[in-house]
Every structure is written in C-alpha cells, then in structure tokens.
Amino acid sequence: MADIKNLEGMIDSTPIMKDYADIESSALPEYQIDSKIPEGPLAQKWTNYKAHQKLVNPANKRNLDIIVVGTGLAGASAASTLGELGFNVLNFCIQDSPRRAHSIAAQGGINAAKDYQNDGDSVYRLFYDTVKGGDFRSREANVYRLAEVANNIIDQCVQQGVPFAREYGGLLANRSFGGAQVSRTFYAKGQTGQQLLLGAYASLNRQIQKGTVKSFNRREMLDLVIIDGRARGIIVRNLVTGELERYAAHAVVLATGGYGRTFFLSTNAMGCNGSAAIQAFRRGAYLSNLAFTQIHPTCIPVHGEDQSKLTLMSESLRNDGRIWVPKKKEDAEAIRAGKKKPTDIPDEDRDFYLERRYPAFGNLCPRDIASRAAKERCDAGYGVGTGNAVYLDFKYAINRLGEDVVRDRYGNLFDMYQMISDDNPYETPMMIFPASHYTMGGIWVDYELQTSIKGLFAIGECNFSDHGANRLGASALMQGLADGYFVLPYTMQNYLSDQIKVKHPGTDDPEFDKVEKEVRDRINRLMNIKGTKSPDQIHKRLGHVMWDLVGMGRTLQSLVKAIAEVEEVRKEFYTDLRIVGSADDLNTELEKALRLEDFLVMAKMMAIDALNRNESCGAHFREEYQTADGEAARNDKDYMYVSCWKYTGDNEKPVLLKEPLNYQEIKVQTRNYKS
C-alpha cells in the first residue's frame, strides 16, 4: 500500500455508506449467498455437474413452459435450444423482429480457445486472460466453464452457416483483441454480432416453425409475477396497442442486456434499457457489481447536445491503428484551434501513450486501461478535436501493408467513420474518445445462472457473472452464446425437474391480478404528472450527472454528489414529466418514461455500489486509489467479493450482501500489461 500516491485514499466512506447499506445485515443467515459452485478441481467442475445434475425426460419437457425475455445472442440461443430440447418457449422482444436485438451491432469478433493458429492458446489461457482482464473480480468456476464451452460455439455457428472469415486454404481465420497475446478471435468482417445473431435467429425460426417457440414482438416486460416464492410469469405491455398482457410459465429467463444507457449517450441502441433488471430487483433478485460499467476507448467523439447516441469503432482497429496525441501542448492547442492538422505533426512530436506506458501490449491493452489513458491525456490538456478526443492513426499500417490490405480488413469501418465524421481516415487519423458501451455488473446469478428468486434465470449481458470488473473484447458474444446454447439448457433442467408435477401456473392466479394492477397504477401515475419536460430531456440531464460523476474517474466526493444529483433528477421526473398521448395506445413517449424511471433507480444503485467499493479495479477507477504511476490500486483484502444489493423498499436503504471470491487455481496478482 506504500505506493498509493494520493492520501485522500485514506478517506473512509463507511459512515456515508451507513446511509445506504446496512452492511452488518449480511451476517444474517437468510442473507447468506450460495453460489452453488460444484465441488472438485476447477477443470472437472462442469463435467461433474453435468454428469450428476437432474434432467427432465422428453415426455415431461412438453409439459413445461419457459418464458425467455429478449432475443439477442443470449435470448435467441436459449429460446431456440430450449425449444430443440422440447420445452414450450414463449419468447419476447421489444423490437419488430427478434433479429434486431442489439447483439446485432457487435462488430469485432468472438473468442474461443481453438488454438487453430498454434500460438499457444488453451482453455486455461482463455480462462486466465478473462479472469485477469476482469481484474480478479469474476467467479472463477463460471469463467472456466465459459472458456471450456467457447469452442463448441464456433462449431455450432459454422454449422448454422455463419460465414466467418477464412484463409485461402479454406480454414477459419483469426485476429487479436485486447488483453490477449494469442490470436483467438473469430470474425465475420466487422459484422460478427450480426452474423452470430442471424445464426441464432435462424435456429429460433426453425423452432417457431415447429411450434416449440412462440414469438411475441413489440412487447415490453413491465413486471415479474412471483407465486409462492417462484417466478411464474410476466406482465408485458403490447407496444402497438398499449394493452397489458399476462404470460405464465414454469420458469422465467431474462436476457435483456445491459444498462449502459443510464449514461444517456452510449453505444447501445435507442431501445436498450435496464428495466427488467430493476423489476427483478424490486421483486427480490440481487443486483451485483453495478459499478463495473465499461467505457469503450474507441468511439466517435460527441459532436453536440442534440446527439442521441454514440458510435463505436471496433476494437479490432487497434490491431493496426496507433493511438496518439501531440507531445507538445502548443500543438494540441493549435489543432483544437484549427491552425494545425494532425498530419502536420512529425512523428517525433507524437506521443503514442499506450505504447509508451504499456510496451508489452501497446495499442492492444484492455479497454479500461486504454480508456483511462485517453482521459488522462485529455484532462492534461493534450486532447484534440473538442479537447475530448485522441487520434487513431492508420498511416503506419498503410505504409507497411498498403492501402488495399487496410481497406480489405477495415473498409466498412472506415466508411462508417467517414459517413459520420466527414473525414477520410485513409488520409487523416480518426478521432476517437471513450463512451459507455457495456455493463459487466447486473443481476446476480449462481453457477446455474439462477437469480436469488427461484425459477428466475438471467443470461448474457444482463447478469453479472463472467467479466469481473472489465470485459475483454470479443468476450460478450462468447458469453451470450455460451449461456444460451451450452449452459442454461442444462442447468435449467436441474430446477425444472421438480416442477413437472406442479400444476401449470395459469394467468388467472390472483397474483397476476395484483401485479397487473400495480403496473397499471404505475403507468397512470406517470401519465398524470402532466409537467413540462419530455423523458429525453430528463434522461439527458441524468446522463450528464452519471458521465461527470460516475464515469471513468470516480471519487468519494463525486459519488456522494452523484447520489444527491440523481435524487434531484428523480424529483424533476416525478414533478415535471410530460407524456403526450394516451396509455392505451402506441405511445413511444410512455415507453421512454417507463425505462427512464428504472434508469433513475439504476443510476443511484450504480453510484452506491461505486461508493461502497473503496478500491480501483478494472473499469471502476476511484481516483483516491491509484499507484504512483497512475494504475488502479486494488484492495483484495477488503473487496475481493461480489457486491449483492438487496432491495428493501423504494425509499429504504438497500442491503449489501457479499459473495466472497475464492481463486483455487489462479494466482491473484496485480494486473500487468507493461512487461
């Protein structure tokens, strides 16, 4: 601890946290966390689990209904696979078609430890890189399983007809992503997410045709129905008619994505939201590690106040692009004033700060580190563009490989950049800046991907499980598909096996009446505020609070301020919101308002979680806790746990429970990308 440079790190936030969390409560037996990690050596756990878990026989599968909310990589793969097994699946999405879920926008690739390149990859190395990339805050057993099943995903997708990139000899091509020293990323141009999702969508369509999956589009889940302590159904709003609808099942799976749009501006799609997670939270599911939100280093910088979303430039660009800012402040000032162009700056006056600070990984260091380094340079006055941008330069790659090779590798990304920025990246460096992209935190799940509510499962980005404090590139697609194709279809049966004799939970249960009425009351409450501000206006304000105070750098002071300011925005929401139109009709303003109400809860929980975590790790950078050379200073002694927040009431303090993280077969060490 001697190398902590900022003594403000000594500030203790415990007294403040007392206002938000009753930490002592976690000692109570009913609050003990059981992650259900199987016994045995790490490499045998999943094999042993599968060998001994309970299964449901084919005749009984036909009698069991499963609700899957979401049709992204996790949702579509789970729905189709459960359908293939013979369960009756009800599958919901808010878009007009399952094919449009935001997984479709993932660009770069998907990791697997196939070792087709003979460069020393293995299941253990993929596991190790993922745990290290996550700064030792993920659950070891889950990550090992993820690395184990990743190879099956590539086989599955190739058989579906996913046209992955290939070498001239006809075998699959690979490229490198951040945080790895091997080439293990499979890709389909810059549209890997699209191709994988269309693969899952195709499998889903086959089941829809067979009748095992029923697809419900333009439906938004608004609450979870729990009967006798088990998740038994959902209330959804039909987004075309405005009607509330009820659906009952033996189990409910959430595959609803991340909460990155809490920041308003993000690389997430316009409809992405954290609402299902908040509904589950209010019904008893724990939310975990919400402070771990990934700010992606290579996005196109913000251009103005009327902007609605940000665009990501794939991490794969860092294979060949070099990131720099001017070495001299006067050059940076001249560029910002439009007096100099980046091409006027000679190589010796360029600061390739990632290569300088992290020689071993250089431009391919993990996302949290690359983002923070960009912020550090911009805060120090070396930023370009509006001051909040750095260069990603392909001059060197073009000189080395020729323009044709660069065009072949990244042509569609260059075109996309040019369309948005009006600059030609073949001639002048791209300008990039970090933006909210992915959330590692989310709904707490055990090894079986079951939440703390019986019969409620969470998969893909909406759970917290595999990425710790920072996700590596090309691992989101891997996790979503691993959960949906190869994990949940097994683990769910362990739960469903004792449900085969349970009478089908019909929608006429009084609990459905009660929850539907609560949803109706909530909608009426919002409709009747009749203030002056649109949901977007209030959401933008929330976004500023979150970006400024709970963004890439956080302090005790900023987080305390954030909680107060979120409260102010919340007050504005409940007194000055205006929703035009009617509730019993298609109403896009009402949709936004309902999501925003949940983002407000999420925002506060994110700040509370960040305030509780008095350390820097991965994407969570508390400025008080850094080493002398500006790296994250982790505190394994006090914070090597998953924070699990339990809801106790809208205006009550959430309770903090802790799941300790035990690493059996990995040596916990300081993350080093320098040597």
Added chain:
Amino acid sequence: MEHTINVNLRIWRQRGPKEKGEFKDYRVENVSTGSSFLEMLDMLNQQLVEKGEEPVVFDSDCREGICGMCSLYINGHPHGPVQGITTCQLHMRKFNNEDTITIEPWRSAAFPVVRDLMVDRNAFDKIQQAGGYVSFNCGGAPDANATPISKEVADIAMDSATCIGCGACVAACKNGSAMLFVAAKVSQFALLPQGQVERARRARAMVKKMDELGFGNCTNTGACAAECPKNESLSNIARLNREFIKAKLAD
C-alpha cells in the same frame, strides 16, 4: 466545419393500418449538419412534445446501420438519397439550408402501416421461418475446421448474409417484390456446404411463403439492388432463380 441549417418537412401521418393518412408540414431550425437525419427527427419530436402534440412515430434502434429497424422513404428513395446507407447513417450535411424534405413510410401491401412512418414487417420473419436455416440441433455440429470452405465462396456468402432485413428492396420495387431479400438468404446457404442438404427444399419453401404473403412478382427492374443499403447484388436473384428451377425440375 459543421454549421446549422433550417429544413422544411412533409411527413406522412397515419393513425393506424386502416385509417386514412395525410402529409403534414413541419419546420426544424438550427439543425447541425453534423447531426444524423434521425437526430433531426428527434429534434422535431422534442418540439412537438413541447407543444403537447404527439411525436412522429418511426422505427429506429441501433442507429449505426446494422439492425435494420429504421426505414423511411425520403425524397422518393428508401433510406434517402445517398446510396449504400440506412436512414440512421444519413447525415444532415447531405441537405441544404431551406430544403423541403418529404418523408413517407415503406409503401407495400405486405408491410401495413402501424402508425405514421412505422410499418409491420412481420412477413419477413414468416419467410425466414419457412426455411431460412440449417436443420440441426445445438450440440450436434462437427469441428468448425472439419470442412474447408474457399475464401472466395465464404466472402460471397458473407456478402449475401449482410442483408439487414430492412425491407428497402420491397419499398423500392414497383411490384412490391421481396425477391432480393429471399434471394440473399437462399444464396448464403446455397453457397455454403452446410446448406446443401436442404438446398432445394429451402428455395421452394421460402419462395412459396413469399408468394402467399402478398409480395409482388420480380420483373427484373433492379430497383431493389440500386436502393439496398447493404448493396446486395442482383446476382443473388439470378442464383435464386436457378435454385428454384433446379428444385422444380427435381420434383
């Protein structure tokens, strides 16, 4: 450098599929030329909401040209006047100060209007459900490198698979044909070894479903490919025709 412009909008407003629609005129001022077209519509909707009027309903989600959710017929072109992009990728720098811009929904019998500029493209899902897949269960796949596929073939299959299912091809076609959409999917699988077993059945089933759903016939005008935001090629349609004839001859 970016500057701001004022634009006049003629926008199709329609309450529901069975109701009569009409053009309404709007004006948006001080739009940054760096804004996207949909951000300009967001500004319009903010203005409408402030006046207590219902916003113009349009579909959009990813806003980076890949989800296929956005549509809009802008000045007579699906996805606007710029080739090879979706509406969400269209930027206001492509317009001039005081331009009048006409915005309509996709117009096709198979895509009924839901509200204003939002249409129902469920028919596309139904065509895919009829056969747009390889029939196998998860877990049964051989090793990914077991079957080599030449790079050229994989690249062409990838080009076909790039279709985002937006429906611009149908909107552009005077007959409202979905041939390019169907052809892109049939081509992807016809090119790849994994698609061979069900090749004939797939072509038959998807074409049959397309005909059932009220899409028009293809008369080879090529408007679909000219307006496709992902530049899907007409050679897909030629391939579908070959696939379909071969399947029929085999019957």
